[in-house]
Amino acid sequence: MSQIDPSDEEILAAAREGFLDEARDMLRQFEDSLLALDDDPGDSETLNCAFRAAHTIKGTAGLFGCDRVVAFTHDVETLLEAVRSGQYQLNDEAMGLLLSSRDQMEALLGDVNSAQGDPELAAASKDLAAQLRALLGGAGHEAETASAGAPVAASQASTDGVWRVWVQFGNDALRNGLDPLSFLRYMGTQGKVRKIKVLDEHVPDLEALNAEDCHLGFEAEYETTGDRASIASVFEFAVGDCELHIDPLSGLQGADTPSELGKAVQVAAAELIAVDDALEEDLIVDAQPGDRRAAQGDRRKASKDRVPDETRFVRVRADKLDRLIDLVGELVIASSGAQLVAQQEGSSTFAEAALRIRTLVESARDGALALRMVPIGETFARFHRVVRDVSKTLGKQVDLQITGADTELDKSMVEVIADPLMHLVRNSLDHGLETTEERLAAGKPERGVIALHAYHEGGQVMIEVTDDGRGLNRDRIVKKAIERGLIRSDQVLSEHEIDQLITAPGFSTADQVTDISGRGVGMDVVKRSIESLRGQMQLASEWGRGTTTQIRLPLTLAIIDGFLTSVGGTYYVLPMEIVSECIEVPPECAANPGAGVGYFNLRGEVLPYFDVALLQKVTPSANGRRSLVVARDGNTLIGLIVDKLHGEYQTVIKPLSSLFRHLRAIAGSTILGSGDVALVVDVPALVTYAVEATRPGGTGRTPFNLTSTSTTETSS
Amino acid sequence: MSTSTACLAGEWTIHAIAQHREAMLLLVNDGQYEFDASGITDMDSAGLQLLMAAQRSIAKQGNELRLVDASSVVRDVLISYGLDATLLPVNLEEAVS
Numbered sequence: 001m002s003q004i005d006p007s008d009e010e011i012l013a014a015a016r017e018g019f020l021d022e023a024r025d026m027l028r029q030f031e032d033s034l035l036a037l038d039d040d041p042g043d044s045e046t047l048n049c050a051f052r053a054a055h056t057i058k059g060t061a062g063l064f065g066c067d068r069v070v071a072f073t074h075d076v077e078t079l080l081e082a083v084r085s086g087q088y089q090l091n092d093e094a095m096g097l098l099l100s101s102r103d104q105m106e107a108l109l110g111d112v113n114s115a116q117g118d119p120e121l122a123a124a125s126k127d128l129a130a131q132l133r134a135l136l137g138g139a140g141h142e143a144e145t146a147s148a149g150a151p152v153a154a155s156q157a158s159t160d161g162v163w164r165v166w167v168q169f170g171n172d173a174l175r176n177g178l179d180p181l182s183f184l185r186y187m188g189t190q191g192k193v194r195k196i197k198v199l200d201e202h203v204p205d206l207e208a209l210n211a212e213d214c215h216l217g218f219e220a221e222y223e224t225t226g227d228r229a230s231i232a233s234v235f236e237f238a239v240g241d242c243e244l245h246i247d248p249l250s251g252l253q254g255a256d257t258p259s260e261l262g263k264a265v266q267v268a269a270a271e272l273i274a275v276d277d278a279l280e281e282d283l284i285v286d287a288q289p290g291d292r293r294a295a296q297g298d299r300r301k302a303s304k305d306r307v308p309d310e311t312r313f314v315r316v317r318a319d320k321l322d323r324l325i326d327l328v329g330e331l332v333i334a335s336s337g338a339q340l341v342a343q344q345e346g347s348s349t350f351a352e353a354a355l356r357i358r359t360l361v362e363s364a365r366d367g368a369l370a371l372r373m374v375p376i377g378e379t380f381a382r383f384h385r386v387v388r389d390v391s392k393t394l395g396k397q398v399d400l401q402i403t404g405a406d407t408e409l410d411k412s413m414v415e416v417i418a419d420p421l422m423h424l425v426r427n428s429l430d431h432g433l434e435t436t437e438e439r440l441a442a443g444k445p446e447r448g449v450i451a452l453h454a455y456h457e458g459g460q461v462m463i464e465v466t467d468d469g470r471g472l473n474r475d476r477i478v479k480k481a482i483e484r485g486l487i488r489s490d491q492v493l494s495e496h497e498i499d500q501l502i503t504a505p506g507f508s509t510a511d512q513v514t515d516i517s518g519r520g521v522g523m524d525v526v527k528r529s530i531e532s533l534r535g536q537m538q539l540a541s542e543w544g545r546g547t548t549t550q551i552r553l554p555l556t557l558a559i560i561d562g563f564l565t566s567v568g569g570t571y572y573v574l575p576m577e578i579v580s581e582c583i584e585v586p587p588e589c590a591a592n593p594g595a596g597v598g599y600f601n602l603r604g605e606v607l608p609y610f611d612v613a614l615l616q617k618v619t620p621s622a623n624g625r626r627s628l629v630v631a632r633d634g635n636t637l638i639g640l641i642v643d644k645l646h647g648e649y650q651t652v653i654k655p656l657s658s659l660f661r662h663l664r665a666i667a668g669s670t671i672l673g674s675g676d677v678a679l680v681v682d683v684p685a686l687v688t689y690a691v692e693a694t695r696p697g698g699t700g701r702t703p704f705n706l707t708s709t710s711t712t713e714t715s716s
Numbered sequence: 717m718s719t720s721t722a723c724l725a726g727e728w729t730i731h732a733i734a735q736h737r738e739a740m741l742l743l744v745n746d747g748q749y750e751f752d753a754s755g756i757t758d759m760d761s762a763g764l765q766l767l768m769a770a771q772r773s774i775a776k777q778g779n780e781l782r783l784v785d786a787s788s789v790v791r792d793v794l795i796s797y798g799l800d801a802t803l804l805p806v807n808l809e810e811a812v813s
Contacts, residue, residue, distance in 0.1 A: 174730045174760075174761060174762050175730070179730075179760045179761045179762075180761045181760055181761045181764075181793060181796055181797075184796050184797070185796060188796075195798070196796070196797060196798035197798065198797045198798065198799060200765075200768050203765055203768045203769055203772065204769060204772070205769055205772035205773040205776065206737065206740055206741050206744055206766075206769045206770050206772070206773040207741070207773065208769075209737060209765075209766070209769040211733040211734050211736070211737040211762060211765070211766055211769075212730060212733060212734060212762065214761065214762070214765070215765060216761050216764070216765055218797065
C-alpha cells in the first residue's frame with residue numbers, strides 16, 4: 001500500500017495475532033513431537049508431525065512476510081527432511097539443536113513486529129543455522145540451503161519474472177476498506193502490470209446489486225523483480241478477504257533465464273511437497289512395502305488421535321464466559337428461591353415444576369462451569385522439556401512421571417499456577433535430587449524420579465510435586481532459621497513445622513547458589529502466589545527418601561454442594577465434602593458454654609472443637625438445641641458448634657469484595673433463595689485456627705506466622 | 717426510450733454508492749443508456765462495479781451502455797482495469813476487431 005490507513009494496520013495486526021497464536025500452537029506440537037522422538041527416535045509419524053509443524057510455521061510466516069522466521073525455519077526443515085528420508089540419523093546432538101531451534105523460532109516469532117530485527121537474535125539464528133547445516137555436513141548442502149534459505153535476497157538479484165496473478169475479492173472486501181483497485185495500483189509501483197483482465201462475471205445487474213458488496217476480481221500478467229512471496233505480500237492485508245493464485249508464467253518471456261526456471265521448479269516442488277503432505281494425512285502412501293503395515297497401524301491410530309485435536313477447541317473471550325457463568329449462578333439462586341416459594345405455597349404441581357427447573361438449571365450450571373475448566377495436563381506437559389534440559393545441565397538422570405493430567409481446574413488458575421510449579425520442579429531437580437554417584441552410594445536407583453500428581457479432593461484441587469531425592473535436612477534448616485532470625489534458638493518445633501520453614505521469606509538451604517533454581521528467594525514467592533489463589537502449600541519430607549510439596553487449590557468459581565448452618569441469625573455454608581457427621585453438642589462442651597474452645601470426645605478420640613458463635617462474636621440463639629458438626633480437613637477432625645442445621649444446600653460461591661479479602665476463614669459469600677446472605681466457610685483455615693487455638697498455651701498465633709496473621713483477624 | 721445523455725456526478729465511492737445505485741436503477745429502468753461521467757469527482761471499485769451492473773441491466777434491454785465523456789478519475793479507474801468507454805476490455809476488443 002502506498003498509504004496505509006489505520007484500519008489496514010489494525011486488520012494486519014489482528015491477522016498477525018492469529019498467525020502468532022497458531023504459530024505458538026505449532027511450536028508446542030513441534031516440541032511435543034521432538035520430545036516424543038527423544039524417547040522413540042524411530043517413530044516416523046512423530047517425525048512427520050514435527051516436520052509438518054515446522055513446515056506450517058514456515059509457510060504462514062512467509063505469508064506474513066516474516067523472512068527471518070522463514071529463513072531460519074527452512075534450515076530446521078532441511079534437517080528434519082534429511083532425517084525423514086533416512087539420510088541422517090537423529091542423535092543427541094541433533095535433538096539438542098532442534099530443541100534450541102524451537103526456542104530460536106519462538107524468539108524470532110516474538111520479534112516479528114520489529115522492522116529490523118534484534119541483531120543478537122539474528123546472530124543466534126545464523127549460528128544455529130550454521131550448526132544445523134554442519135550436522136548434515138558437506139559444503140554442497142550448505143550452498144544449497146544458503147540459497148534457498150534466503151529466497152527474497154536470491155530472487156531480487158535475478159531478472160524480472162512474469163507471473164499470472166489471479167485475485168477474486170470476497171463479498172466484504174469493499175466494506176472492509178480493501179479496494180481491488182488500490183492493490184492493482186500498488187502492484188504497478190512494484191512491477192509492471194503487462195495485461196489486466198477484470199473478473200466481473202460475478203457482478204449482478206442493477207436490480208440484484210448490493211452496491212457495497214464486492215464482486216470484482218482481476219487477473220493480471222505481472223512483471224516484477226520480486227518472487228512469489230513478495231507478490232503475496234502485496235495482498236497480505238486482504239488474506240481473509242480474497243482468493244489469490246500466483247503462478248509463474250514460465251513459458252513466457254523472462255522465465256527462460258536459468259534462475260527463473262530453477263525457481264519455477266522449486267515452487268512446483270514445494271507444491272508437490274504440500275500435496276504429498278496432504279496425501280499422507282489422508283491416505284496411506286508408503287514406498288517401502290516392508291514397513292507398510294506397521295506404518296498403517298501407526299497412522300490410523302495417529303489420525304484417529306489427530307482428528308479430534310483439530311475440532312476440539314473454539315476460542316471464546318474469557319469475559320463472555322464469565323458473564324455466562326455469572327448468569328447461570330443467578331439462575332441457580334433464583335431456582336432455589338422458586339422452590340422455596342413452592343414449598344411455602346404447598347402446591348405440589350408448582351413444587352414439581354420448580355424441581356424440574358432446578359434439575360435443568362443444575363445441568364446448565366455444570367455445563368457452564370465445565371467451559372472454564374481445562375485439564376492441567378497441558379501445564380504439566382511443558383515440564384518434560386524442563387526436566388530434560390535441566391537434568392542434562394546438571395548431569396543428573398531424571399524421569400518425570402505425570403499422573404492425573406486430566407484433572408481439571410479453572411483456566412485462570414492454570415495460568416497462574418504454571419510459574420510456581422516450574423519453580424518447584426526446578427527446585428526438586430537442583431536441590432532435591434542427588435547426583436548419580438550420590439544416589440548409587442545411597443543405594444538408590446540411578447535414575448531420579450520427579451512426579452507431578454493432580455487430583456480432586458474435598459472440592460479442592462490437589463497438586464503434588466514429589467521427588468525421591470535426599471529430602472530436607474532439618475538440622476540445617478533449623479540452624480539456618482536461627483541464623484536468619486526466623487525462629488528463636490530455644491523454640492521447639494514439630495518436624496512438619498520445620499519443613500514449612502523453608503517457605504519463609506529469604507530462606508535458602510543451598511550453600512551454593514546455582515542458576516537453576518535462582519537465589520533462594522523462590523519458595524516464599526511460590527508460597528505467596530499459591531496463597532494469592534487462596535490456596536495452601538505444604539511440604540512433607542523424609543530424610544534420604546524425598547520431598548513432597550502439596551498444593552491445595554480451591555475451585556474458586558465452583559458452585560459447591562454445601563451444608564447450610566446458622567449461628568445467631570447468620571447463615572454459614574460448610575462445603576459438603578468436609579462435613580463428616582453431625583452430632584448433638586457433647587456434654588463436655590455444653591458444660592462450659594463460655595469457653596468457646598476446648599476438646600471433646602468422639603467415640604474415644606479426643607478432638608478440638610470451637611463455638612462458631614464465639615469465634616464470630618455473635619450471641620448464640622437461646623432457644624433450641626445446638627449441634628456440633630464434625631468437619632474434616634485432610635486427616636484432622638474438628639468440631640464446630642452451630643445453632644441450627646438446615647441441611648444440604650447447593651450454592652454459588654461469590655468472591656468477597658476486596659474489602660473482606662483478609663478474612664481468611666471465609667472463602668466467599670452466597671445468596672440464599674430467600675434473599676439472605678450466607679458466608680461460605682473456609683474450613684482448612686478454620687481447622688488451622690482451631691488446632692492452634694486449642695493447643696495448650698497456644699495463643700492462636702503460630703510461632704513464625706506461617707498461616708499469616710489472618711487467623712487472629714478472624715477471631716477479632 | 718430516452719436518447720438523451722444522463723449526467724453522472726458526485727463521489728462514486730463505497731461511501732455513497734448505495735444512493736447512486738438507487739439513482740442508476742431509476743435511470744436505467746427509464747431506458748437510459750448513454751451517460752456523461754465527467755461530473756464524477758471520485759471513483760473506486762464500488763463505482764466501477766455499479767457501472768458494470770448498470771451495463772448488465774442495459775444489455776438486458778437490448779442496449780449498450782456508453783460513456784460519452786468521463787472525468788479523469790473515471791478514466792484512471794477504467795485504464796487501471798484495462799477497460800474502455802463501453803466497459804469492455806481494451807485488449808479483448810483489439811483481438812476481436
